[in-house]
Amino acid sequence: MRRRIRLPVLLAGLLASAGCGARRSTTVVVYVSEDQVFSEPILKDFEKETGIRVRAVYDTEEAKSTGVMNRLLAEKNNPQADVYWANEPIRAGLLRQQGISTPYSPGNAKGIPSQFKDPQGYWTGFSARARLLVVSKTAAHKPAGLQAYLDPRWRGRAVIANPLFGTTTAQMAALFSLWGDQKAKQFLAGLRANQVKLSTGNGESADLVASGAFDFSLVDSDDAVSRARQGRPIEIVYPDQGEDGAGVFLIPNAVVLIKGGANTENGKKLMDYLVSEETERKLAAADCAQIPLHPGVPTPPEIKPVDRIKTMKVDYAEIAARLTAIQPVLKEWVGY
Amino acid sequence: MGRVLSAKNVTLAGAAAVLIVAGLLPLGVMGAKSLGHYGPVLSNARNWKLLANSLLLAGSTTAVAALAGVPLAILFGKTNLPFRRLFAVLFSLPLLLPPYVLAVGWFQVLGSSWLFGLPGCILVLASCYMPVVMLLTMVYLRTVNPALEEAGRLSANGWRVLTGISLPLAAPGVILSLLLVFLLTLGEFGATTFLRFDVFPVASFTQFSAFYDFGAATAAAMPLVAITLAGLLVERRFLHGKTFAFRWAAPAESSRIRLRALGPLLLLAVLAAMAVALPLSAIFWRGASPRALGDAFHRAGDSALRSLLYAVTAATILTPLGFLLSYLIHRRALPGWRLLDALGLFLFTLPGTVLGIGLIVLWNRPATNWIYTTPLIVIAGFIAQYTALSTRLMLAGLSQVPVAMEEAAELSGAGWVRRIWRILAPLCRGSIGAAWIVTCLFCLRDSSLPLLLAPPGLDTLTARTMTLMANGAPDLIAALCILLVAVTALPLAALAFVWRRRA
Numbered sequence: 001m002r003r004r005i006r007l008p009v010l011l012a013g014l015l016a017s018a019g020c021g022a023r024r025s026t027t028v029v030v031y032v033s034e035d036q037v038f039s040e041p042i043l044k045d046f047e048k049e050t051g052i053r054v055r056a057v058y059d060t061e062e063a064k065s066t067g068v069m070n071r072l073l074a075e076k077n078n079p080q081a082d083v084y085w086a087n088e089p090i091r092a093g094l095l096r097q098q099g100i101s102t103p104y105s106p107g108n109a110k111g112i113p114s115q116f117k118d119p120q121g122y123w124t125g126f127s128a129r130a131r132l133l134v135v136s137k138t139a140a141h142k143p144a145g146l147q148a149y150l151d152p153r154w155r156g157r158a159v160i161a162n163p164l165f166g167t168t169t170a171q172m173a174a175l176f177s178l179w180g181d182q183k184a185k186q187f188l189a190g191l192r193a194n195q196v197k198l199s200t201g202n203g204e205s206a207d208l209v210a211s212g213a214f215d216f217s218l219v220d221s222d223d224a225v226s227r228a229r230q231g232r233p234i235e236i237v238y239p240d241q242g243e244d245g246a247g248v249f250l251i252p253n254a255v256v257l258i259k260g261g262a263n264t265e266n267g268k269k270l271m272d273y274l275v276s277e278e279t280e281r282k283l284a285a286a287d288c289a290q291i292p293l294h295p296g297v298p299t300p301p302e303i304k305p306v307d308r309i310k311t312m313k314v315d316y317a318e319i320a321a322r323l324t325a326i327q328p329v330l331k332e333w334v335g336y
Numbered sequence: 337m338g339r340v341l342s343a344k345n346v347t348l349a350g351a352a353a354v355l356i357v358a359g360l361l362p363l364g365v366m367g368a369k370s371l372g373h374y375g376p377v378l379s380n381a382r383n384w385k386l387l388a389n390s391l392l393l394a395g396s397t398t399a400v401a402a403l404a405g406v407p408l409a410i411l412f413g414k415t416n417l418p419f420r421r422l423f424a425v426l427f428s429l430p431l432l433l434p435p436y437v438l439a440v441g442w443f444q445v446l447g448s449s450w451l452f453g454l455p456g457c458i459l460v461l462a463s464c465y466m467p468v469v470m471l472l473t474m475v476y477l478r479t480v481n482p483a484l485e486e487a488g489r490l491s492a493n494g495w496r497v498l499t500g501i502s503l504p505l506a507a508p509g510v511i512l513s514l515l516l517v518f519l520l521t522l523g524e525f526g527a528t529t530f531l532r533f534d535v536f537p538v539a540s541f542t543q544f545s546a547f548y549d550f551g552a553a554t555a556a557a558m559p560l561v562a563i564t565l566a567g568l569l570v571e572r573r574f575l576h577g578k579t580f581a582f583r584w585a586a587p588a589e590s591s592r593i594r595l596r597a598l599g600p601l602l603l604l605a606v607l608a609a610m611a612v613a614l615p616l617s618a619i620f621w622r623g624a625s626p627r628a629l630g631d632a633f634h635r636a637g638d639s640a641l642r643s644l645l646y647a648v649t650a651a652t653i654l655t656p657l658g659f660l661l662s663y664l665i666h667r668r669a670l671p672g673w674r675l676l677d678a679l680g681l682f683l684f685t686l687p688g689t690v691l692g693i694g695l696i697v698l699w700n701r702p703a704t705n706w707i708y709t710t711p712l713i714v715i716a717g718f719i720a721q722y723t724a725l726s727t728r729l730m731l732a733g734l735s736q737v738p739v740a741m742e743e744a745a746e747l748s749g750a751g752w753v754r755r756i757w758r759i760l761a762p763l764c765r766g767s768i769g770a771a772w773i774v775t776c777l778f779c780l781r782d783s784s785l786p787l788l789l790a791p792p793g794l795d796t797l798t799a800r801t802m803t804l805m806a807n808g809a810p811d812l813i814a815a816l817c818i819l820l821v822a823v824t825a826l827p828l829a830a831l832a833f834v835w836r837r838r839a
Binding site: 029030031035036037038040053054055056057058059060067070071073074075077078080081200204222226287288335 | 382529532550635689693696697700701702705708709787788790791792793794795800802803804805807808809812
């Protein structure tokens, strides 16, 4: 008899021990959309330095960085997370609209320019990616900005990631915000007319250009830098840097305090840690090659410092609001 | 009244209640959210095209898996081929890995131009799911009463006996395996996305990931219901009334079909090299260095242990649950048995994301935090998703035990519990072992449920591998895949050990 009950009792004991310690004052629960390979070392360092145990949920490439967003939305009425580390601030805006986040302005973010922070503290930006053009070295012509997508010289030779997902969604929302609905819709129609190829993501776009199958694509700076570091035949172009140009769209990471989390004070400590100069230095040195927003923190060698780039002047809160409004347009354009 | 509250009825109703609570309730939550979204889903022409793509992929993959899996099962199960066990293990290896990982392995071998699109998807998914056909056919070939085959051999040669007696008697298992492969391929999303082939689950995924519309996502998953029910009807059509004399034993060496070994061996070696060794060696070549393996263990050793714990626990619950539900269905012991059968299969085909969100909405409340914030929520997800597997496996085993045996025991005065324990369970021990190991393997390789449901800091190895795949070093990812194979081998070894001791 003793033998028969041994396995179930053992399993129950192990399961119970696996679930123990779910909520302690020395714990912080963080949901992370930034790639785990880059975010986990930062969180481990936080654990070492503060003694606060970090319990993290990470996102997958497969879920286009939206898996934990779905989880946050589904958990709205009984939040399990204390902090959300988003890889862009647009969905942080969506959380605010849904009443899932609460304001907190980390003291360590004082040096970060105000355009990268929510004025009411619903999110704080740090370590940005830039939306750059990756251009094949074999291309006959070099594009200078987004209008190249509409230029007949690149008919059927340009590629862009599916705008329903990831940073390309944010880019489109930014264009709608900057240009207004009419011009942005004309741009979308122009992409179709000029036979721009639609890829599943920025990584695929960068690979298509690096292989020479296409001349250029709008991608995230980390996609461009990784191909450059692999020695692939590409060049990086900062789009729309001329006098009339709109500039480069910068997408910072964003850290958000979740309303009703069980470990809010620890959550605030983690937020302060994430937006610090030290974290930005680590993320700049890592393979993700992110651009520091604190003045004076070294930038990855392949990327220009933020003060030497003409950046797009956008209101991220407005982009978040636009995102919901333009979804039917994007959906129709993609053909869903 | 006493009859209604008999041990049999209470136990079977309890088993049905487990499936209803684990699966139907979250489904109800999602179903309620989906009302009002069916019109747009059904009127969207793109969704119909995606559905056609999914059916084409599932049909082609099933056909390829059948064409390869059934002959291999015959070779390994019914002939005297040397090294047949080694080959059976080798061909089963791809089943231990999530299709997405296998797709990455193939990508490293073939590159994008050879692999992307429908043919690449068929190649990857057929090599991944072919073992389901091979193993189930082998299991069912072993259940054929040798007396029938011996009688056949008095007037016919080995191949004639195989095609005229053994294979027709094993047909329920073959059909079950084909249905499983078809449904698994139909619900596949990760590998098809990686291989750039748009399939129907994309419709549901897009509603989740681009629009956060849980209702529309559920509605977009619902056309799978019709296909699942159609599959159920097909399976029922073939399984209905199939009751055979049962005996669980390996065929005697003398009864095996004699082969000239060299030709088939060479053919198998080439096939194994192409279908298994190529993608797996790409993974092993990258990840088998001490440094990469050390890094993988350092980063995911605890996740590997949890994977094993969750999967063994779930399989240990799913096996008796499947046994009881299969009894309920086979004997039509309670009203609504047909609905329970359909519910189980429907949950099996439902995208993990839909089920996962339903479980979150249902259980994430302060009063039920003891479930939601512990690994119990992952176990609940596994039970909901994989009860159909254990039920179907047990049902096929149970259908081969003559009802008369239980009736005779009943007439002799044996109670229901005693009949189950002393007659049915021993006669179905092959199916019980198969149900345990198959559900354990499926839980081990599942990534979508742990990704959504695992409490913070308590993830599984598959979830960790998937999250580290985003810009992770290829060596580390390959080492994590090796770790996954090693972890999956543990329950297989445990079952083999138990089987040997019992034998």
